[in-house]
Each structure stands twice: as structure tokens, then as C-alpha cells.
Amino acid sequence: MNLKPKGKFLSGFHYERELLKAFVANTYVETVGNRADSLHLAIKNVPISNIYWEYLKTVEILGTRFGLNEKDVVLAFDYTDENFYGDPQGFWIHGWTGEKAVTGKWKFLTCAIVSSDIPQKIPLISVPVRMGHNMAHTVAWCLSMVEPLVKSISLVLFDRGFYSNELMLTLSKTKHPYLIFVPKNSKIRKELAEMEKNEKKTVQHKFKLDIDKTVLRGETTLALLKQIFDKRSDKLYDWAFATNQSSINLDHIIASYKRRWRIETGFRVQDEACIMSKSKDVSIRFFYFAYEQVLQLLWVVLYKDEVSFKVFMLDMYEECVTRYKNI
Structure with a gap:
């Protein structure tokens, strides 16, 4: 964030205190200090693509702590949102x-690691999504x-909201x-019956x-499982999946899919603290969302075994306040 405590102009060092205070308090940036306008101007003065690249660079650096570039990973995609209070305008x-x-809701598509053998279940990338966005193209870009x-992507997991012919064609x-x-x-119900x-x-x-006006043809494998006992809920469930995997183990397919739920755990952690803003600018809203995920990244990779996320946030804020007083 261009941290220059003694610089001639405002830098990320001066904004950091307000950002962390809003983050810890789950409140508006505009109410915790008097620098929201200058911060928003600074965000709008850089391309939104800079947020993606800086976030990916952070993932790459932290990934060296656990050999991310040498891992065969299982990924999951899901949508998450953050609340908006005001007059919802535009397509974002x-x-x-x-x-x-x-x-209204600001919506984001997130891709995260959910591999069983990788403790660091971190979000690798997130993107803001507008109304009417092309889901298949967005997933492929991510x-x-x-x-x-x-090293490689061994499997990508999706919930039912992603079941679409275009996505399956694109991924194949x-x-x-x-x-x-x-x-x-109706087709699935008939087969299960x-x-x-x-x-x-x-x-x-x-x-x-x-x-x-072009007809594209595709094929997928439907895996169907009838009245399978679930130990956790003590109930029987029907399951239906679509996959393009060359080898399908029907005895382990449910467990493979359930790894997707780990991405929701990450969302719940992030929901513990949210930077709010009155701005309707997507660049600003996305910057705050990415900032929240950077803090989550730091905690998961470096501090999760030592302190809770809430304690980590408070420690970060107190350290920032101390440094601010000492300049």
C-alpha cells in the first residue's frame, strides 16, 4: 500500500489506520476518520486490474511458506456478497x-483452495460480478x-448454482x-426413481x-446415488453430480464434493469483519473486499495456529496505532 510514514504526501501508511479501524469495528470508512475521500480518490486513480495483480502477487509470496507452486490442488468456486445500504444504482x-x-448486494466470485492435504485453505482470487455477467467466461478467466x-489443478468443485451447459463446455x-x-x-428425478x-x-x-446462432454439442457424465446414509445428519439423501473426470470413484464422490463446503468456512471468517462504505464505485468496493481477503491470507498462512482471527485483527490495529503515534 505504499507505506511511507514520513512522506510528503498521504500514503498507504496514513490510510492503514482508518482501514483497520473500520475492519475491526465492522463499520464505515467514512465514519472512522477524515481521509475517506482522499483514499477513494487514490483507489480510483489506479486501474482495477492493479488490485487483481497485487492480490495474486501477495498469494504467490505467501504461498512460498508452504510450497504452493509445488501443490496439486483441489479448488472450489462460490459466490459471496456484502450488504449495501442506500439507493442501488447501476449494474454492480x-x-x-x-x-x-x-x-442491495455487492457480489463477488471467489476461487479458493479446498484440498484435504493443504491446511492453508486460502482464497486465490476474487472478482466482482455485475448483473448479467457471463459465469463460464468469468470462471475460466479466474x-x-x-x-x-x-503445480496443477486436479479438480474444480461447484455447487448447483453453477450447473450450466456453457460452463461444462468451457471447462472441458x-x-x-x-x-x-x-x-x-425432471431427468434426474426420473433416473433416481x-x-x-x-x-x-x-x-x-x-x-x-x-x-x-451456432449449435455447440457437449457431453458430461452424470453420477447418481440413491438414498445414501449420511452419518452427520443421520439421514438418507439422493445425490446427483456432473463430471468430466476420466475416472470416477462412486464410493468417494460425495466426500470429494463435500470439500467444497470449506470455501464457505472462509466466507464466515471474512464475515467477522467487513469494511463498509457509502461509495457506489465498484473499484472502491472491490478494493475493500480484496483488502479483507489479504488480511485473511496473512492470518491463515502466518498466524492461524497462534491466535484467532479476531485477536489477529485487533493486534494488527493496535500495532498500526502504536506506529502512527511514534512517527
């Missing part, structure tokens, strides 16, 4: 119900950004192995996609 603020005064950080074309939880549509309890099977599913 998604409309909301107004419940609890929340009138994968292209994180691939240089790791880019040769990324995927496992997607499939909604129980014909199965016995505890039965597991695969079905080849061919599909087509019309894009710009």
Missing part, C-alpha cells in the same frame, strides 16, 4: 429485499489467473476436471448449447 449493485435495511501459482475445452452438484430436474436404495450409477448425458 444487485437488488435486494430491503429486509434489515439492506437494499482459472487462467491462478494456474501459474500451483480448457481441460479442467470438474465436479458439479446437479439440481434434481428407477434406482434401488444405496444404488450408484453413471449415465452419459449429451447436451447442446445455442450461442450466436
Whole structure:
């Protein structure tokens, strides 16, 4: 953040205190100090792409602590959001119900590590998404950004909201192995109705996609599991997945998918502290979101075994205040 405590002009050092104070207090940057306007101007004066590249550089540096570039990783994608209070305008603020005064949502697509053998379940990249965005293209772009950080991507996990022909075609074309939880549509319900309890099977599913008057054809494997007992809930469930993996182990496919839930754990950690702002500028909102994730990165990789995330945040803020007083 260009930390220059004795510089002639305001730098990241002067903004850091306000950012951490808003972060710890879960409140607005505009209410914790008098530098919000200059901070927002500084953010808008750089391309939004700088946020991506600086974040990826941070991941790469911290990744050296646990050999990230030598890892075969399992990744998960999911959407998360942050509340907006005010008049939602433009295509970046998604409309909301107004419940609890929340009138809109800033939405972000995140790609995170969920591998069982890697303790550092860190977000590798996040992007803000506008209404009507192309999900398949956005996922493919994120994968292209994180691939240089790791040895290989062994599997990419998605929940049912990502089940789409375009995404499956795109991932097969880019040769990324995927496992997607499939909604129980009429075809899936029909197949499951014909199965016995505890039965597991695969079905080849061919599909087509019309894009710009061009018909594209694809194929995926549907993995279906009927009335499988879940120890945690003590209940029976039906499961349906789509995958392009060449080898499918139906006895372990549910456990493989459940690793996706770890990305939600990361979201809950980040929700413990959120930098709020009245700004409607997507660059500013994305900067704050990325800043939150950088702090999460630092904690997961360097301090998680020593202190809780909340204690880490407070220590960071107190250290910043101390340094500010000593200049």
C-alpha cells in the first residue's frame, strides 16, 4: 500500500489506520476518520486490474511458506456478497429485499483452495460480478489467473448454482476436471426413481448449447446415488453430480464434493469483519473486499495456529496505532 510514514504526501501508511479501524469495528470508512475521500480518490486513480495483480502477487509470496507452486490442488468456486445500504444504482449493485435495511448486494466470485492435504485453505482470487455477467467466461478467466501459482489443478468443485451447459463446455475445452452438484430436474428425478436404495450409477448425458446462432454439442457424465446414509445428519439423501473426470470413484464422490463446503468456512471468517462504505464505485468496493481477503491470507498462512482471527485483527490495529503515534 505504499507505506511511507514520513512522506510528503498521504500514503498507504496514513490510510492503514482508518482501514483497520473500520475492519475491526465492522463499520464505515467514512465514519472512522477524515481521509475517506482522499483514499477513494487514490483507489480510483489506479486501474482495477492493479488490485487483481497485487492480490495474486501477495498469494504467490505467501504461498512460498508452504510450497504452493509445488501443490496439486483441489479448488472450489462460490459466490459471496456484502450488504449495501442506500439507493442501488447501476449494474454492480444487485437488488435486494430491503429486509434489515439492506437494499442491495455487492457480489463477488471467489476461487479458493479446498484440498484435504493443504491446511492453508486460502482464497486465490476474487472478482466482482455485475448483473448479467457471463459465469463460464468469468470462471475460466479466474482459472487462467491462478494456474501459474500451483503445480496443477486436479479438480474444480461447484455447487448447483453453477450447473450450466456453457460452463461444462468451457471447462472441458480448457481441460479442467470438474465436479458439479446437479439440481434434481425432471431427468434426474426420473433416473433416481428407477434406482434401488444405496444404488450408484453413471449415465452419459449429451447436451447442446445455442450461442450466436451456432449449435455447440457437449457431453458430461452424470453420477447418481440413491438414498445414501449420511452419518452427520443421520439421514438418507439422493445425490446427483456432473463430471468430466476420466475416472470416477462412486464410493468417494460425495466426500470429494463435500470439500467444497470449506470455501464457505472462509466466507464466515471474512464475515467477522467487513469494511463498509457509502461509495457506489465498484473499484472502491472491490478494493475493500480484496483488502479483507489479504488480511485473511496473512492470518491463515502466518498466524492461524497462534491466535484467532479476531485477536489477529485487533493486534494488527493496535500495532498500526502504536506506529502512527511514534512517527
